[in-house]
Amino acid sequence: MKTATGCTVISNGSVIIGSGAKPIPDAMVIVRDGRIEYVGPAKQAPPVEPTASTIDACSGTIMPGLIESHFHATYFNIEALEDLDIKYPVEYVTILAACNAKLALECGYTSARSGGSLFNVDVWLKKALEADLVPGPRLAASGREICGVGGLMDWNPDFRKIGMEGLVLLVNGADEARAAVRKLVKDGVEWVKTYPTGDAASPDANDHHTLCMTFEEMNAVVSTAHNHGLKVTGHCRATEGIKNALRAGYDTLEHGTFVDDEAVEMILRKNTPVIPALYFELASIERGPEFGLPPRVIDGHKETLEGGSLSARRIIESGGRVGMGGDYGFGWNPHGQYARELSFFVNYVGFTPLQTLTCATKTGAEILGRDHELGTLETGKLADILVVDGDVLSKISLLEDRQNLIAVMQGGIVKAGRLA
Ligand SMILES: [Zn+2]
Numbered sequence: 143m144k145t146a147t148g149c150t151v152i153s154n155g156s157v158i159i160g161s162g163a164k165p166i167p168d169a170m171v172i173v174r175d176g177r178i179e180y181v182g183p184a185k186q187a188p189p190v191e192p193t194a195s196t197i198d199a200c201s202g203t204i205m206p207g208l209i210e211s212h213f214h215a216t217y218f219n220i221e222a223l224e225d226l227d228i229k230y231p232v233e234y235v236t237i238l239a240a241c242n243a244k245l246a247l248e249c250g251y252t253s254a255r256s257g258g259s260l261f262n263v264d265v266w267l268k269k270a271l272e273a274d275l276v277p278g279p280r281l282a283a284s285g286r287e288i289c290g291v292g293g294l295m296d297w298n299p300d301f302r303k304i305g306m307e308g309l310v311l312l313v314n315g316a317d318e319a320r321a322a323v324r325k326l327v328k329d330g331v332e333w334v335k336t337y338p339t340g341d342a343a344s345p346d347a348n349d350h351h352t353l354c355m356t357f358e359e360m361n362a363v364v365s366t367a368h369n370h371g372l373k374v375t376g377h378c379r380a381t382e383g384i385k386n387a388l389r390a391g392y393d394t395l396e397h398g399t400f401v402d403d404e405a406v407e408m409i410l411r412k413n414t415p416v417i418p419a420l421y422f423e424l425a426s427i428e429r430g431p432e433f434g435l436p437p438r439v440i441d442g443h444k445e446t447l448e449g450g451s452l453s454a455r456r457i458i459e460s461g462g463r464v465g466m467g468g469d470y471g472f473g474w475n476p477h478g479q480y481a482r483e484l485s486f487f488v489n490y491v492g493f494t495p496l497q498t499l500t501c502a503t504k505t506g507a508e509i510l511g512r513d514h515e516l517g518t519l520e521t522g523k524l525a526d527i528l529v530v531d532g533d534v535l536s537k538i539s540l541l542e543d544r545q546n547l548i549a550v551m552q553g554g555i556v557k558a559g560r561l562a
Pocket of ligand 1 (some may be wrong): 214
């Protein structure tokens with residue numbers, strides 16, 4: 143991805159660094175050749191050449207670009223799970239994925255980690271993004287997911303003889319788990335996404351208290367993936383699935399819905415980031431009925447929402463790391479509404495706005511393994527910056543409306559927002 147050349151000065155706003163530190167009032171950010179040269183009070187800023195371009199933050203907020211840590215580029219606002227793999231051919235889904243990436247950037251998300259993709263679409267989307275062929279977040283790709291046979295993601299009936307090939311690699315036992323990871327290594331993914339547990343979406347055979355992979359399968363995934371330099375994450379709702387993932391050495395946990403004391407202790411000891419992706423549950427409860435979600439599924443989402451909120455609060459209050467991401471791409475939780483996750487964590491779960499923004503910036507960069515160059519506004523880092531009209535800390539919902547974004551910068555280039 144290209145970076146800017148020359149100098150840009152952003153002023154007339156407060157700076158949120160992204161580290162959790164208090165905002166700096168009357169601040170200035172100086173960007174040179176795509177990287178941050180100065181962040182601090184405007185009064186102490188070094189002089190810059192008169193030819194530098196300027197951005198007026200309009201007494202608003204200057205902050206790091208947001209990071210979506212659970213992004214499904216190929217989910218095209220589906221209304222039924224089976225639409226994910228059989229409604230459209232992969233050619234069309236690829237185009238939809240490029241549109242979703244563009245939308246995410248326009249919403250202020252300058253980086254994202256994939257939480258699973260149809261075929262290898264996100265791997266190639268990433269290449270297109272890196273080559274500046276299409277706009278979108280800096281992406282970490284995960285390709286197809288891994289699930290046990292008969293588990294949450296194995297829904298196409300056998301009589302159709304179509305398998306689940308486009309979405310998941312189904313495994314039985316450690317050998318097949320290793321084989322699946324090796325396939326993904328060849329595909330070029332950076333993250334291996336697995337399904338240790340079920341979900342409220344599948345109340346009959348794979349609900350949120352059901353395990354969908356054995357510890358041996360998960361352990362085989364981790365050792366093979368780590369050997370090849372890949373990271374591993376998993377859809378973890380049931381308590382035992384969470385602990386299996388932690389014991390196996392997962393690099394992050396998606397959802398981490400039902401933690402107990404032992405699970406929290408393990409999360410802290412291993413310092414494993416957890417991405418609750420929790421607003422999806424509220425959206426499913428509030429809007430699911432109009433999309434035909436049955437009452438049993440809604441009840442499961444209610445239990446998940448309560449358990450997930452409690453767990454997220456416990457983890458953050460005891461010093462653990464939480465990433466922000468959201469399973470956007472369902473009819474009732476569509477792409478473009480990513481920042482609802484942030485408002486939800488403040489208004490419903492009880493995180494402070496500053497905590498929430500740190501989760502969505504600094505922790506996001508740590509999850510990506512790119513915290514040395516992304517996630518906070520610090521000298522030397524890439525200038526992935528959001529300039530927002532208004533005080534985000536006093537009204538976090540400002541981030542939900544793209545109209546409030548003055549500039550969305552990647553590497554110092556204004557890619558979206560009013561100034562684009
Ligand atoms: Zn997901």
